[in-house]
Amino acid sequence: MKNNTITVNQQFNEEKKIVFDENSCPVTATMQVLGGKWKCILINAIYITSPARFGELKRSVKGITQSMLTQQLRELEDDGIISRKIYAEIPPRVEYTLTDFGLSLSPIIQTMAEWGKQYRLNNESKK
Amino acid sequence: MKNNTITVNQQFNEEKKIVFDENSCPVTATMQVLGGKWKCILINAIYITSPARFGELKRSVKGITQSMLTQQLRELEDDGIISRKIYAEIPPRVEYTLTDFGLSLSPIIQTMAEWGKQYRLNNESKK
DNA sequence: AAAGTAAGTATGAAAAATAATACTATTACT
DNA sequence: AGTAATAGTATTATTTTTCATACTTACTTT
Numbered sequence: 541m542k543n544n545t546i547t548v549n550q551q552f553n554e555e556k557k558i559v560f561d562e563n564s565c566p567v568t569a570t571m572q573v574l575g576g577k578w579k580c581i582l583i584n585a586i587y588i589t590s591p592a593r594f595g596e597l598k599r600s601v602k603g604i605t606q607s608m609l610t611q612q613l614r615e616l617e618d619d620g621i622i623s624r625k626i627y628a629e630i631p632p633r634v635e636y637t638l639t640d641f642g643l644s645l646s647p648i649i650q651t652m653a654e655w656g657k658q659y660r661l662n663n664e665s666k667k
Numbered sequence: 668m669k670n671n672t673i674t675v676n677q678q679f680n681e682e683k684k685i686v687f688d689e690n691s692c693p694v695t696a697t698m699q700v701l702g703g704k705w706k707c708i709l710i711n712a713i714y715i716t717s718p719a720r721f722g723e724l725k726r727s728v729k730g731i732t733q734s735m736l737t738q739q740l741r742e743l744e745d746d747g748i749i750s751r752k753i754y755a756e757i758p759p760r761v762e763y764t765l766t767d768f769g770l771s772l773s774p775i776i777q778t779m780a781e782w783g784k785q786y787r788l789n790n791e792s793k794k
Numbered sequence: 795a796a797a798g799t800a801a802g803t804a805t806g807a808a809a810a811a812t813a814a815t816a817c818t819a820t821t822a823c824t
Numbered sequence: 825a826g827t828a829a830t831a832g833t834a835t836t837a838t839t840t841t842t843c844a845t846a847c848t849t850a851c852t853t854t
Contacts, residue, residue: 560712561729566783567711567776573786574779577702577841584694585687594801602688605843610802630851631800644782649694651778652701655771656693659700704812721831732813737832757821758830 573619574648578604578612583642584649586622591635621645700746701775705731705739710769711776713749718762748772 562568574580578601585601586592598609613636616622621642627633638646689695701707705728712728713719725736740763743749748769754760765773 558712558716558727559729560708560727565708565711566780566787568708569783569787570779571704571707575704577698580698581687581692581695584692585685589685595799598801600685600687602686606802607804607844608842611841626801629800630849631798632802632849634801644785648775648778648782651775652697653693655775656696658771660693660696722829725831733832734814734834735812738812753831756830757819758828759820759832761831 570648573621574645576612576615578608579616580649580652582609582612582616583621583638583645584653586636586638586642587646587649590637591625592637594634594636597636616642697775700748701772703739703742705735706743707776707779709736709739709743710748710765710772711780713763713765713769714773714776717764718752719764721761721763724763743769 559565560568562572574583581601582597585597589596589600594609594613597613598604598606601609604612613622613624617624620639622636623639625635625637627635686692687695689699701710708728709724712724716723716727721736721740724740725731725733728736731739740749740751744751747766749763750766752762752764754762
């Protein structure tokens with residue numbers, strides 16, 4: 541009984557009920573798919589060099605290790621973002637391309653690319 | 668001498684010299700600023716609830732711990748993406764807002780938000 | 795016969811990111 | 825006197841990421 545007024549006030553004080561989680565924040569949802577250090581870079585690399593081969597990606601994506609590349613490509617494949625085509629040849633050949641779903645991410649990647657270009661220009665001019 | 672022809676062939680075989688690193692890949696450059704689990708989510712949250720207070724962010728951004736929030740806000744501040752305004756009051760009050768530089772990232776965040784909405788719609792309809 | 799090629803797998807170690815918990819200061823309210 | 829509020833810091837633990845290295849297969853070239 542003592543706390544009645546306080547309780548009522550607290551309820552009325554909940555002005556902003558905004559919550560950021562997977563269900564109510566679309567950015568959080570996107571991060572579930574694009575999270576991690578390499579996903580965006582790999583999607584961009586495959587977009588540009590498509591069809592991209594494993595060894596080619598290993599050489600061109602600087603800093604990535606073979607096991608990381610394998611792992612990230614598997615995750616992208618599991619998420620339906622890239623498709624993996626194996627040629628039964630010796631030596632083996634595997635080609636990676638973006639699926640339609642993967643292509644739907646390209647506006648994000650392109651926006652990131654544009655920002656990155658500007659960012660670098662600004663940094664250059666500040667030298 | 669034996670390997671002359673091979674050496675020459677290898678040089679000519681370098682058809683694609685595309686490299687993805689901080690210097691030549693703008694997506695990689697962007698990732699340097701937006702990388703990590705929380706950056707995009709926080710930028711979005713501050714964009715929406717601006718001016719955002721510390722405790723408010725702690726409550727609304729689900730899953731983030733206090734120390735992560737502090738750390739990420741510091742990094743965003745160091746990168747010039749957000750600004751931090753301290754009010755000398757008791758209890759203390761600190762307000763976070765996006766800087767102009769931070770606002771320049773909003774096309775990326777908006778594109779991510781739009782994709783996330785679509786993604787969720789697609790997932791809903793597949794149930 | 796040895797080395798090279800492509801696309802990996804397997805394993806253990808190290809580093810980085812993230813989380814959990816306890817603690818701080820100052821003031822107002824009960 | 826005890827409790828709450830705000831915006832943190834400090835410390836340790838746990839989890840996730842990333843790295844390094846060795847190994848595999850089957851065929852070709854040296």
